[in-house]
Structure formats: structure tokens, C-alpha cells
Amino acid sequence: MRGDAVKALFRDIHKTLSNPRLSWNLFRQVPHTLRGNEFTRRVAFRGDESSCTRHDGEVSSGEVSSGEVSNPLEAFFDSHTEGRGIWKWGHYFDIYHRHFSKFIGREVHVLEVGVYSGGSLEMWKHYFGKDCHVYGVDIEEACKVYENDWAKILIGDQADRELWKRIKTDNPRIDILIDDGGHRPEQQIVTLEEMLPHLHPGGVYLCEDVEGDLHQFSSYVQGIAACLNHLGDNPTEDSDASQFQATVHSIHLYPFVVVIEKTEAPVTQFLDKKRGTEWRPFRIYDE
DSSP states (O other): OHHHHHHHHHHHHHHHHTSHHHHHHHHHHHHHHHHHHHHHHHOOOOOOTTOOBOTTSOBOSSOOOTTOOOOHHHHHHHHOOSSSOOOOOTTHHHHHHHHHGGGTTSOEEEEEEOOTTSHHHHHHHHHHOTTEEEEEEESOGGGGGGOOSSEEEEESOTTOHHHHHHHHHHOOOOSEEEEOSOOOHHHHHHHHHHHTTTSOTTOEEEEOOOOSTTOHHHHHHHHHHHGGGOOOSOTTSOEEOOHHHHHEEEEEEETTEEEEEEOSSOOOEEOOOOOOSOOOSSOOTTO
């Protein structure tokens, strides 16, 4: 796998260098990327010391509001003391609920890469309700044992683009994709490239376990995120949306997690609006 990763790296470098404008823009960003990385290491960030949140998602000090509703995913997990295993970082449940709650009670098609012990398939079905259709993708043939009338198990390597072509043909609608599979950057990149365009409008892509300061998939996502800021040639006028901006609503980064939400309907243009009659009490000399 290491040899394949090195080959992929040199292939990407070759592609970049063959496009002078692209390579210049990318290399120009390197100092800023390094500067931002260094900033996070040398600056002490202050927080509210009255409440300390543990990495398992629990609040270790401070009071919880009496009106706060518990997270149904976390409640299911905490009560799941027997049966098929579920293995998650504790803070994932708040992320899930923030981005997935809009699908509760609706017809929703959920695909999770990485079936493992099968417990999370039950968790998604319980969370979304009777109209939830679950698809599990795993490289282990034995995971077929978890297939039933509401869960379909698909066997294959997530780094294999042919697998995703078959999945897209057989399953034209996917609303949520959760990548908890092999966790290797190339696997994550292939899965994103093949399935993000396929997700239904308003769909959510979530990749778990993006762990490490210099994770290659994290760097890949930074490149994607930069494209959300595309602006037309004239910055003083309305800007036509790029193909990417037309279908991608937002990108969210959390500890170990990347979330990409798609637009409910295609965006064609970003409007640069103004209101008011009084603007500035000073002169702009280049006007």
C-alpha cells in the first residue's frame, strides 16, 4: 500500500506541474498553510473554564440545562450493552445528530462503509425510523450475515472504483454516506470522489477517523474547501456559481471528522447585495 501511495503522490505532482497556473496557485498557498499550522501550535486558546467537556462527549463539570434534549444516537449507544458491537469516538454522536437529524422520520437511504460487527447498522435504523434503508459496504465477505429486509450488505474494496460504479447503478439514491471503512487516505479519497457527486440533493457525506496532524486526506479536503471560495472575474458584481459551488452547500471540519453537505437545489449565482444610502466618510484614492 505504501508503494501505491508514493506512486499516486508522484502522479498528482506530475499533473499539477503540467498545469503552470494551477501549480503556481498551489505553491503560493504553501507558506500560508504552514503559517496556519504553526499558529495552532504556538498560540494558547482560551476557553470557558466553567464547563469542561470530556473527549467522550460528556460534560465533566458545569450544569446541563433542564430543557436540553438528550442525543438519541448517544442514548442508543449508551444503552447498547449487549449484542452487535458499535465502536465510535464519544464526540461523534453530536456531529451525527447535528447533520443527520433532518432525515429523522423521512425516507432516507444510508450507506455506511465499514460494517465490522454490524451494531451501527442497527443504530442508524433505530435513529431514522421505519422508512430508513441501510446499505453496508465491507471488504469482508462474512459481513453478509448482517443482511436482512432493511439492510443490504455490499462486499468489496472501497478503493476500487468499479465497486462504486456498480453500487451507483444498483442504488440510484443515497442520502447519507458514512465512511468508517479502511481509514487509508487513498480509500477515503476514492470514496469521496465516486460518491459525493452521486449523493441526493441535500445529502450528507461524513468521513470518520481522519486522524493525525499530516493526514493526506485532510490535505485533500483543504484543497476541496478552497474551491468553495471561487469568485468571478469581477469581484464587485454578482458571481456565477461554479459547478462545485452549485451542488456543495458547506464543508465542516471536526476533530477526526469531515462533513460535506450538498445543496437542496442547485445554486446558480451568489448575489452581492447592498442596502442604505450612506457609505463612507472618506475618499478612495484609486476611484
